[in-house]
Amino acid sequence: TQLLEQSPQFLSIQEGENLTVYCNSSSVFSSLQWYRQEPGEGPVLLVTVVTGGEVKKLKRLTFQFGDARKDSSLHITAAQTGDTGLYLCAGAMGNTPLVFGKGTRLSVIA
Amino acid sequence: NAGVTQTPKFRILKIGQSMTLQCTQDMNHNYMYWYRQDPGMGLKLIYYSVGAGITDKGEVPNGYNVSRSTTEDFPLRLELAAPSQTSVYFCASSSQRDTQYFGPGTRLTVL
Numbered sequence: 621t622q623l624l625e626q627s628p629q630f631l632s633i634q635e636g637e638n639l640t641v642y643c644n645s646s647s648v649f650s651s652l653q654w655y656r657q658e659p660g661e662g663p664v665l666l667v668t669v670v671t672g673g674e675v676k677k678l679k680r681l682t683f684q685f686g687d688a689r690k691d692s693s694l695h696i697t698a699a700q701t702g703d704t705g706l707y708l709c710a711g712a713m714g715n716t717p718l719v720f721g722k723g724t725r726l727s728v729i730a
Numbered sequence: 731n732a733g734v735t736q737t738p739k740f741r742i743l744k745i746g747q748s749m750t751l752q753c754t755q756d757m758n759h760n761y762m763y764w765y766r767q768d769p770g771m772g773l774k775l776i777y778y779s780v781g782a783g784i785t786d787k788g789e790v791p792n793g794y795n796v797s798r799s800t801t802e803d804f805p806l807r808l809e810l811a812a813p814s815q816t817s818v819y820f821c822a823s824s825s826q827r828d829t830q831y832f833g834p835g836t837r838l839t840v841l
Contacts, residue, residue: 650829662734662820663773708772712828716764717788722772725825 623647624711624721632727636698639722643709644691650712652685653691655721657706699728732756734833736821742839743811751806751836753821759831761824762804764796766817767835773820778807781806811840 622635624643633639643652651670655663667676669685673727678684680703697701706725711716737752737790755762760781765773765788775788779798793815795807804823808815822830 653828659833662835663823663830664827664832668829710830715777715827717761717778718828719829720773720775725770 623719624709626707626709626721627723629722629724630727632729633699635701635728635730636706638697639699639726640693640695641645641707641726642691642693643721645711646690647711647713648689650689650714652689652712652720653710654683654692654694654709654710655710663706663708681723696726699726701728701730704728732823734823735837736766736819736833738836739834742841743808744841745811745812745813748807748809749838751808751810751819751821751838753804753806753833754802755804755821755823755831756802757823757825757831758801759823759825760801761827761830762798763822763824763830764794764804764806765820765822766790766815767820768817774786776806806810806840813840816840 621696627642653668654666657663667683672687674685680697684693707724708723710720734755763777763778774790777796779785785796818835820835821833822829
């Protein structure tokens with residue numbers, strides 16, 4: 621059973637388009653993180669959201685944590701080829717290690 | 731600041747061979763983790779440690795062993811390599827249970 625479901629699994633878009641990827645769960649998390657992983661490298665933290673309903677912006681990326689702290693979304697405005705990569709969400713709950721989703725693999729085509 | 735370093739970067743093993751994947755962090759983090767990532771998939775936790783001398787199993791520990799004798803080092807041991815262990819292995823560390831810093835990975839092929 622996958623605790624964190626990410627959708628879509630794959631996404632291929634043209635440069636300049638907008639997109640949203642989702643991270644959903646039936647469990648409540650104390651915080652949720654988004655990582656980006658480029659080919660041949662380890663994941664790198666993009667943002668941590670802690671409060672239900674929280675919205676954080678990182679340049680063209682907008683992250684939202686659901687009011688009930690069970691889900692999150694990542695919206696990218698005017699995607700660029702440099703946004704290509706695997707986007708992973710990870711949830712923190714209790715004293716257990718982070719729970720990772722399977723990721724959304726994004727390809728931005730010039 | 732090196733962060734998390736892993737060696738080797740690449741390795742090819744024959745079935746039944748053993749090896750140790752090395753992981754070192756210089757951030758004085760208490761928590762360290764080993765993950766495997768199969769092609770096109772997310773991360774699966776193998777083992778983790780909350781401090782020197784303390785280790786615990788993750789989601790997929792079978793076929794692996796770890797030790798944590800110092801804060802800095804967290805080696806992962808494969809005793810009898812099997813083709814199912816072909817994967818990319820990532821080590822990570824964190825000061826608390828959330829934000830993790832990952833190494834560059836070790837790509838292992840078992841033939």
